Amino acid sequence: MTAAFAVIAFTNDPNVGPVARAAAKRGQNITQAVEAYRVARNLNDPVLQRYVKWMVNISTGDWGLSYSTGQPVLTAIRNSMKYTLFYLVPSVAIATVMGISFGLFSAFRQHSFSDRLVTAVAYLGLGIPNFWLATVLFSATVMEHQTIQFPKLPLESSLLWSFDFTLLYGFVPWIDFNTTQAFFTLPIIVLTTALLAGQLRYTRSESLEYMDMEFVKIARAKGAGPFRVARHVLRNAAIPLLSLFLTEMLSVLVLGILVIEEVFNIPGFGSLMLRAVGARDMPLILGVTMVVAFIGIVGNFLQDVAYTVLDPRVGSETD
Known part of the structure; x- marks a missing residue:
């Protein structure tokens, strides 16, 4: 589980590109759109803080919300x-x-x-x-x-x-x-x-x-x-x-x-x-x-x- 978290946390996010392109098509500020995307997914928090928070949540039955499905x-x-x-x-x-x-x-x-x-x-x-x-x-x-x-x-x-x-x-x-x-x-x-x-x-x-x-x-x-x-x-x-x-x-x-x-x-x-x-x-x-x-x-x-x-x-x- 730690290895899976590390692979995701320490590699580049491929979703940043589509977010930036979508913002550019709509005439929005690309930097702000990317920043909003990262904030929504708590990606600006320190990795260790994210890991500890996830460990606590997973141990208490709170596995979070899926970004792609919108469901728990x-x-x-x-x-x-x-x-x-x-x-x-x-x-x-x-x-x-x-x-x-x-x-x-x-x-x-x-x-x-x-x-x-x-x-x-x-x-x-x-x-x-x-x-x-x-x-x-x-x-x-x-x-x-x-x-x-x-x-x-x-x-x-x-x-x-x-x-x-x-x-x-x-x-x-x-x-x-x-x-x-x-x-x-x-x-x-x-x-x-x-x-x-x-x-x-x-x-x-x-x-x-x-x-x-x-x-x-x-x-x-x-x-x-x-x-x-x-x-x-x-x-x-x-x-x-x-x-x-x-x-x-x-x-x-x-x-x-x-x-x-x-x-x-x-x-x-x-x-x-x-x-x-x-x-x-x-x-x-x-x-x-x-x-x-x-x-x-x-x-x-x-x-x-x-x-x-x-x-x-x-x-x-x-x-």
């Missing part, structure tokens, strides 16, 4: 996050279930044709850039329906399909389904592809380390079926898989949603981050940075808690 920062983040969660949550759920299932299936059939096929699909998914896949899918859909020109798609458009997602998301109270409908189908496909490839590869790799373990041989000797053996393998591989999963989720939050929301023009958290940086909106930049840092901290905490649940020996060793 917390309100802007909350309004944007609901759109991101709308496609992020189903993508994570689908990718986790399918990635673990196909990863175990591939590990149990090592060196078979199905194993090679699953591995090839995983590496293909990892090798395809999100922005390329999103652009291709979006362009193909737009060309088919001939409703709107790439790359802009308003959220109010029912471009993609006539299928009403209320059937699947009727329990979500904060989305206006009349304006969203099936708009999130393609983002879910793009994000699921990236997450699924990673989960599949990680699950296969970690499961293979336990396939020749003594407990697997004993379980098979006792006549345990594939599902029971897979459950034992997955339980032992759960801790490293959990670590990889949380790490990848944070990278997806920071990078993946930026690409998806830029291509599909979704007013989500990624778009809010881009808007904050483009407008040099200091309160909003620090607010979204705070959210990312908070998610990282909470994710690490939940990871430690999950370790003790999955393997009680971790908790005893810590004690």
Whole structure:
């Protein structure tokens, strides 16, 4: 957070130029216009004073007002996050279930044709850039329906399909389904592809380390079926898989949603981050940075808690 503040505070403000040009067009005094702009954003205060004031406000729940949206920062983040969660949550759920299932299936059939096929699909998914896949899918859909020109798609458009997602998301109270409908189908496909490839590869790799373990041989000797053996393998591989999963989720939050929301023009958290940086909106930049840092901290905490649940020996060793 301090680094984010320093980057903004100690670099030139690109908004000064547009302010000066606007003042010149209106025949106003350029110096006074720039000075008024700096005063409105408290940029004339000493950097240390601004930093201390911001630290106090952020600690007391006052994240300030966004210059670019005119809303309180917390309100802007909350309004944007609901759109991101709308496609992020189903993508994570689908990718986790399918990635673990196909990863175990591939590990149990090592060196078979199905194993090679699953591995090839995983590496293909990892090798395809999100922005390329999103652009291709979006362009193909737009060309088919001939409703709107790439790359802009308003959220109010029912471009993609006539299928009403209320059937699947009727329990979500904060989305206006009349304006969203099936708009999130393609983002879910793009994000699921990236997450699924990673989960599949990680699950296969970690499961293979336990396939020749003594407990697997004993379980098979006792006549345990594939599902029971897979459950034992997955339980032992759960801790490293959990670590990889949380790490990848944070990278997806920071990078993946930026690409998806830029291509599909979704007013989500990624778009809010881009808007904050483009407008040099200091309160909003620090607010979204705070959210990312908070998610990282909470994710690490939940990871430690999950370790003790999955393997009680971790908790005893810590004690």
